Amino acid sequence: MSAIVETRELTKFYGATRGVENLNLVIQPGQVFGFLGPNGAGKSTTFRLLMDFIRPTSGTARVFGLDVRDNSLEIRTRTGFMPGDFALYPRMTGHQIIEFFSAMRRVDAASEARVLAERLDLDLGVTVRNYSTGNRQKLGLVQAFMHKPELLMLDEPTGGLDPIIQQEFYGMVAEAVRDGATVFLSSHVLPEVERIADQVAIIRDGALVRVDEVGAFKREATRVLSFTFAKPVDENEFTNLDGVSDVRTEGNRLVITSSGPIDPIVKAAARHEVIDLDANEGELEDVFLAFYEQEQ
Amino acid sequence: MIRSLSSGSLSGKGIWDRRKTLMWWSIGMALYVVLNVAFFPSLQEETFSDVFESVPEAMLAAFGIQDIAALSTGVGYVNSQLYDGFGTILVAAWAVAIGATTLASEEDSKTMDMLMSLPLSRPRVVLEKWIAMVVLMIALCGVIFVALLASNPIWELDLSLGGMAWVNVGLALLSVMFGTLALAVSAVTGKKGLAIGVSGGLMALFFLLYGLGSVVDILESVRGVSPFYWYLNSVPLAGTVSWLGLGGMAVVSAMLLLVAVWGFNRRDVGV
Numbered sequence A: 001m002s003a004i005v006e007t008r009e010l011t012k013f014y015g016a017t018r019g020v021e022n023l024n025l026v027i028q029p030g031q032v033f034g035f036l037g038p039n040g041a042g043k044s045t046t047f048r049l050l051m052d053f054i055r056p057t058s059g060t061a062r063v064f065g066l067d068v069r070d071n072s073l074e075i076r077t078r079t080g081f082m083p084g085d086f087a088l089y090p091r092m093t094g095h096q097i098i099e100f101f102s103a104m105r106r107v108d109a110a111s112e113a114r115v116l117a118e119r120l121d122l123d124l125g126v127t128v129r130n131y132s133t134g135n136r137q138k139l140g141l142v143q144a145f146m147h148k149p150e151l152l153m154l155d156e157p158t159g160g161l162d163p164i165i166q167q168e169f170y171g172m173v174a175e176a177v178r179d180g181a182t183v184f185l186s187s188h189v190l191p192e193v194e195r196i197a198d199q200v201a202i203i204r205d206g207a208l209v210r211v212d213e214v215g216a217f218k219r220e221a222t223r224v225l226s227f228t229f230a231k232p233v234d235e236n237e238f239t240n241l242d243g244v245s246d247v248r249t250e251g252n253r254l255v256i257t258s259s260g261p262i263d264p265i266v267k268a269a270a271r272h273e274v275i276d277l278d279a280n281e282g283e284l285e286d287v288f289l290a291f292y293e294q295e296q
Numbered sequence B: 001m002i003r004s005l006s007s008g009s010l011s012g013k014g015i016w017d018r019r020k021t022l023m024w025w026s027i028g029m030a031l032y033v034v035l036n037v038a039f040f041p042s043l044q045e046e047t048f049s050d051v052f053e054s055v056p057e058a059m060l061a062a063f064g065i066q067d068i069a070a071l072s073t074g075v076g077y078v079n080s081q082l083y084d085g086f087g088t089i090l091v092a093a094w095a096v097a098i099g100a101t102t103l104a105s106e107e108d109s110k111t112m113d114m115l116m117s118l119p120l121s122r123p124r125v126v127l128e129k130w131i132a133m134v135v136l137m138i139a140l141c142g143v144i145f146v147a148l149l150a151s152n153p154i155w156e157l158d159l160s161l162g163g164m165a166w167v168n169v170g171l172a173l174l175s176v177m178f179g180t181l182a183l184a185v186s187a188v189t190g191k192k193g194l195a196i197g198v199s200g201g202l203m204a205l206f207f208l209l210y211g212l213g214s215v216v217d218i219l220e221s222v223r224g225v226s227p228f229y230w231y232l233n234s235v236p237l238a239g240t241v242s243w244l245g246l247g248g249m250a251v252v253s254a255m256l257l258l259v260a261v262w263g264f265n266r267r268d269v270g271v
């Protein structure tokens, strides 16, 4: 099956300002693809190019195998989009927005929208002007999901949402994927992408730094293991193990920081009597920060 | 029915969103018509030359009064107060305001990304917004027509039904033309300030050219380029229609609409 989203050397300059440069992105059907990068990296530019709001300086982009310019209408029919920085008509109620968007899409999405609004704890009877930022965000999500699109493109979707609603959103993404959709979402913070994405692309200064499976990043994540032994051990037994960056002893306790394989550490520790072991989950954040901070 | 007008189409929404503005414009223009024509009988009793003696001819012309003697007839009087004068400018100004802001405001207020994420082609967005403007102009000119129709017997203006109808058809066309010019500028550039400036400036220029052209010799020969000339020179209020004039405004409007579609279709939106 061909890619859902494919860009070739996609480049956008705003006058002299770089938006994105030579972007080669491939998103396969059924993926949850996380687009991760700091503010100003070029995430919104990429989405807006794919939606044909702006035109590339050079390079090409295809969605569903269709040219984003020539077949924009078909792409937009089959896509649910939530812009990164958007407003909705302030004088309309949530219901009226849904009604208007459904009419423009020529679909009857009212009942699905009601279900989604309920899940996200959003009152559709309120005028948009009186919505909080979080509620406006929720309405943005409802309109993106309500027509059950094949592709969801969500530009920083969870920014203003509280944790419980975020969980609900993760559920919505999982169900959409289960029903055959592909999801392309961006974030400038890791946890929301880490939680649901299969594939992650890191973008910085308009260029992709790395594209990989979340698992691959996780394997490189720094772990901190702390052992409590029956009696003090020599830290030199651990310092030369693969990936170990720091070893500290404190009486019977030994704390190891490592981004390498776990097995040799455990085997080395097993030579002694281990009373307690505490291992925190890998801090993926550190891996990403390492990318963010390169050359800075 | 009314609900579906508001949310069933983009043009319907464009009309529905401005229903209150239309109401205020309608009240305002109807009052403007009635208050102006209400002075007709009293003016008739005075001698116009006394009133306007000291006012320079060019000044009067600029304000739409070209022939003082004509003020004693209903046609001449209503023309000077309404159609040759600021009534026309007011109506066209609203068209310019709509044309300049209908796209640009959505970009400025960031609703455009949501709108454009819907499966609506860019030409369709421009066309539907234009249709909303046209409908609003027809509605407002219709209200002015009715106000004049009602005033006609009360103040014995002696206007013909055809004259009242044609002058308002022309008014709607002229307004749509300037509104479409504003739409075209904002569609091409995305700048509503520029759209208002260009359209308002040209409107003022053409208005003065038409008015002053009747008394200033060097302007006489170029007066024909003014759309106000196309609209008014045949005196449509007297029932004398200039098909060339009406057709000219329609053709220019259509060309400007094409420019708007082309301009909006080619550029980056919401940047």
Ligand SMILES: Nc1ncnc2c1ncn2[C@@H]1O[C@H](COP(=O)(O)OP(=O)(O)O)[C@@H](O)[C@H]1O
Pocket (backbone or CB within 6 Å): A014, A017, A018, A019, A020, A037, A038, A039, A040, A041, A042, A043, A044, A045, A046, A084, B270, B271
């Ligand atoms: N409309 C615009 N005009 C000029 N520069 C822009 C515009 N939009 C974005 N940029 C620039 O392009 C770069 C990428 O921005 P953006 O795509 O919004 O990044 P992100 O969404 O990752 O925060 C930034 O340097 C930004 O300043």
Ligand SMILES: [Mg+2]
Pocket (backbone or CB within 6 Å): A040, A043, A044, A045, A084, A155
């Ligand atoms: Mg962004």
